[in-house]
Amino acid sequence: xxxxxxxxxxxxxxILPSMVxxxxxxxxxxxxxGDTPPPLKGVAMPITPGLLDGxxxxxxxxxxxxxxxxxxxxxxxxxxxxxxxGSCHFHAGVDGRxxxxxxxGKLHRFATTGQSFEATASGGVGGPNxxxxxxxxxxxxxxxxxxxxxxxxxxxxxxxxxxxxxxSRFEGLSxxxxxxxxxxxxxxxxFHLGTLNTRQVQARQAPSVINAGxxxxxxxxxxxxxxxxxxxxxxLRDQGAGIWVVQAGGSVSKQPLRLENASxxxxxxxxxxxxxxxSCRQRTFPDIGRKLLTRQPLAAQAVHAEDSxxxxxxxxxxxxxxxxxxxxxxxxxxxxYWSSKTGDFGRPxxxxxxxxxxxxxxxxxxxxxxxxxxxxxxxxxxxxxxxxRVPGSFPKMPEGLDRQQKRGLTIFLNAHCAVCHAGPTLSTxxxxxxxxxxxxxxxxxxxxxxxxxxAFNGNGVVNGMLDEGFFNTSVAPTDNDVGxxxxxxxxxxxxxxxxxxxxxxxxxxxxxxxAVNSCDMDNTFAQDYLDSExxxxxxxxxxxxTRGLYxxxxxxxxxxxxxxxxxxxxxxxxIKGAFKVPTxxxxxxxxxxxxxxxxxxxxxxxxxxxxGGNNFKNSHHFATLVFPQGISSPEKADLVAFLKSLTxxxxxxxxxxxxxxxxxxxxxxxxxxxxxxxELAADQYLQIPAVGRNGRDTTLGPLxxxxxxxxx
Numbered sequence: 001x002x003x004x005x006x007x008x009x010x011x012x013x014x015i016l017p018s019m020v021x022x023x024x025x026x027x028x029x030x031x032x033x034g035d036t037p038p039p040l041k042g043v044a045m046p047i048t049p050g051l052l053d054g055x056x057x058x059x060x061x062x063x064x065x066x067x068x069x070x071x072x073x074x075x076x077x078x079x080x081x082x083x084x085x086g087s088c089h090f091h092a093g094v095d096g097r098x099x100x101x102x103x104x105g106k107l108h109r110f111a112t113t114g115q116s117f118e119a120t121a122s123g124g125v126g127g128p129n130x131x132x133x134x135x136x137x138x139x140x141x142x143x144x145x146x147x148x149x150x151x152x153x154x155x156x157x158x159x160x161x162x163x164x165x166x167x168s169r170f171e172g173l174s175x176x177x178x179x180x181x182x183x184x185x186x187x188x189x190x191f192h193l194g195t196l197n198t199r200q201v202q203a204r205q206a207p208s209v210i211n212a213g214x215x216x217x218x219x220x221x222x223x224x225x226x227x228x229x230x231x232x233x234x235x236l237r238d239q240g241a242g243i244w245v246v247q248a249g250g251s252v253s254k255q256p257l258r259l260e261n262a263s264x265x266x267x268x269x270x271x272x273x274x275x276x277x278x279s280c281r282q283r284t285f286p287d288i289g290r291k292l293l294t295r296q297p298l299a300a301q302a303v304h305a306e307d308s309x310x311x312x313x314x315x316x317x318x319x320x321x322x323x324x325x326x327x328x329x330x331x332x333x334x335x336x337y338w339s340s341k342t343g344d345f346g347r348p349x350x351x352x353x354x355x356x357x358x359x360x361x362x363x364x365x366x367x368x369x370x371x372x373x374x375x376x377x378x379x380x381x382x383x384x385x386x387x388x389r390v391p392g393s394f395p396k397m398p399e400g401l402d403r404q405q406k407r408g409l410t411i412f413l414n415a416h417c418a419v420c421h422a423g424p425t426l427s428t429x430x431x432x433x434x435x436x437x438x439x440x441x442x443x444x445x446x447x448x449x450x451x452x453x454x455a456f457n458g459n460g461v462v463n464g465m466l467d468e469g470f471f472n473t474s475v476a477p478t479d480n481d482v483g484x485x486x487x488x489x490x491x492x493x494x495x496x497x498x499x500x501x502x503x504x505x506x507x508x509x510x511x512x513x514x515a516v517n518s519c520d521m522d523n524t525f526a527q528d529y530l531d532s533e534x535x536x537x538x539x540x541x542x543x544x545x546t547r548g549l550y551x552x553x554x555x556x557x558x559x560x561x562x563x564x565x566x567x568x569x570x571x572x573x574x575i576k577g578a579f580k581v582p583t584x585x586x587x588x589x590x591x592x593x594x595x596x597x598x599x600x601x602x603x604x605x606x607x608x609x610x611x612g613g614n615n616f617k618n619s620h621h622f623a624t625l626v627f628p629q630g631i632s633s634p635e636k637a638d639l640v641a642f643l644k645s646l647t648x649x650x651x652x653x654x655x656x657x658x659x660x661x662x663x664x665x666x667x668x669x670x671x672x673x674x675x676x677x678x679e680l681a682a683d684q685y686l687q688i689p690a691v692g693r694n695g696r697d698t699t700l701g702p703l704x705x706x707x708x709x710x711x712x
Contacts, residue, residue, distance in 0.1 A: 289363025408642025
């Protein structure tokens with residue numbers, strides 16, 4: 001039985017009307033609500049078949065591919081105007097900037113506030129170039145943070161996220177030494193200081209890249225598909241995606257690619273093409289290839305002499321590498337993807353320019369896979385939580401925890417936190433083989449059916465289908481951002497659950513090739529539908545083992561009737577406003593929290609969950625697990641202490657593999673104009689020094705929690 005199954009079985013005994021009694025249960029020494037998640041140490045990354053193995057692997061030199069990936073991740077030349085992938089992930093895998101990090105609720109469609117800034121809780125004007133303060137958080141403030149029904153002091157649909165590019169149009173490649181593209185600015189109605197454009201800010205907070213290699217899908221809404229097509233984030237959904245491959249006879253043809261367990265590669269190719277994150281509008285990946293292949297990697301950035309990956313390639317000057325990107329691509333990848341000397345592989349928008357080479361046309365393949373292999377080395381598995389368990393203890397207590405942290409772990413388990421933050425990564429969004437390795441029914445438990453509400457909230461008991469690892473905790477109204485309830489650019493649901501429901505209703509095949517077995521759900525259809533309303537499930541993959549009795553699905557007429565009921569009745573697909581469950585590892589250092597960056601401290605996070613979330617009474621709220629529980633001040637301190645035990649000191653001190661080259665990060669603006677582009681506000685910068693394998697020295701000191709950098 002999985003952690004989630006154990007927890008749901010015990011749930012009715014846990015819902016108690018007395019907050020005093022609830023507090024007593026939270027503080028007990030022995031948990032009755034599931035055992036401690038296992039350590040991460042020794043847990044292998046999901047294998048991508050065909051990438052490194054088989055008769056004809058794509059990558060022939062893994063070490064070179066990791067070198068290529070690390071260089072590309074930190075290189076400011078990748079962006080059109082100085083943004084690197086690392087620009088939003090330089091602080092414990094997330095963004096540590098605090099100036100010009102506000103965005104209006106751009107995903108709050110059909111709302112005027114989605115296109116305009118609001119004043120901040122501290123009384124500031126907000127908007128572009130604003131410097132965040134501690135008193136600006138949380139973005140939803142109550143008179144009593146422990147009572148979600150208390151008076152609301154402040155609320156906004158603005159988000160705290162990451163600054164990216166200026167609004168500009170790509171005109172071509174330039175020879176500028178700083179690696180910037182030739183782009184023409186466009187007037188920005190949202191991000192500007194007077195007549196000067198400021199850098200645009202994203203619609204969601206940047207998730208951590210550390211341990212992201214374990215995720216089945218990436219991005220908050222899961223749009224970075226598990227299958228990498230070599231070109232875009234959307235896997236098999238992008239039916240025009242293909243890469244150029246040299247055949248045995250020397251001819252070259254465009255072929256589809258299907259690399260499973262490669263969502264990091266799918267994620268990696270998105271930001272360089274996004275015209276608010278890293279790119280000017282209308283730039284293509286072959287343009288990036290043409291720009292970078294002949295360039296010196298990290299040309300303007302210092303590389304530490306003891307860099308754990310790049311030291312052997314470091315240029316004698318101390319800046320950049322002594323090899324080209326072309327050299328690294330040739331060394332890392334099989335020749336069939338880059339060796340053609342002839343052929344027309346597409347043309348730039350400037351028709352007078354030469355056609356793209358095979359190497360340029362396939363640069364998205366090299367970029368995505370190299371970044372995946374590099375980021376898969378970013379595993380933080382050396383925490384007090386990852387120490388051996390005390391023999392005979394239940395719940396299993398890591399030996400490295402002190403007394404307060406052990407009390408906090410008991411509270412964590414008793415409050416059902418480990419139902420969503422399960423498995424060694426402390427996230428049910430990880431690959432299902434990692435989250436629930438004992439699951440014997442389907443190979444991929446990605447769609448589940450859970451109890452969404454209980455009698456305590458007045459809505460009665462409702463079972464809903466959902467994407468495992470994606471939940472609506474109602475930190476913001478559902479309409480502000482639908483999350484995994486949204487669609488891809490081709491009109492397909494991002495949600496596996498919605499695809500599965502459409503299959504049950506219309507017989508249409510799921511576009512994502514994932515197995516969904518009706519017998520392998522926490523609450524099967526057979527549990528709350530009558531026998532007369534069900535039919536044998538014709539879509540079972542493999543065997544249901546001893547659960548064959550539950551291999552039933554509702555008939556189409558019954559589903560249609562349910563859809564006409566309030567909140568879809570028993571046919572509820574609870575995906576609107578649902579977001580990926582983030583890992584809790586290094587959470588001490590990865591604020592601000594939630595997809596909208598609305599919570600500043602771990603104490604604010606605990607307040608939110610223990611008052612029951614659901615600030616806005618969202619109908620898709622996961623009330624079974626996020627409901628009012630109550631927690632005392634000492635218990636809160638214990639729980640926060642446990643959460644801090646999930647910090648890997650190598651991350652705090654940026655020791656290998658978390659060391660990096662120098663990075664110069666745009667961090668707000670001056671009041672004056674950019675000299676080269678008078679339409680743009682001049683950048684200010686954070687100087688992030690190069691760090692070697694031994695990490696930050698005492699002069700630099702350790703990385704600190706985000707709130708430590710803010711003024712009151």
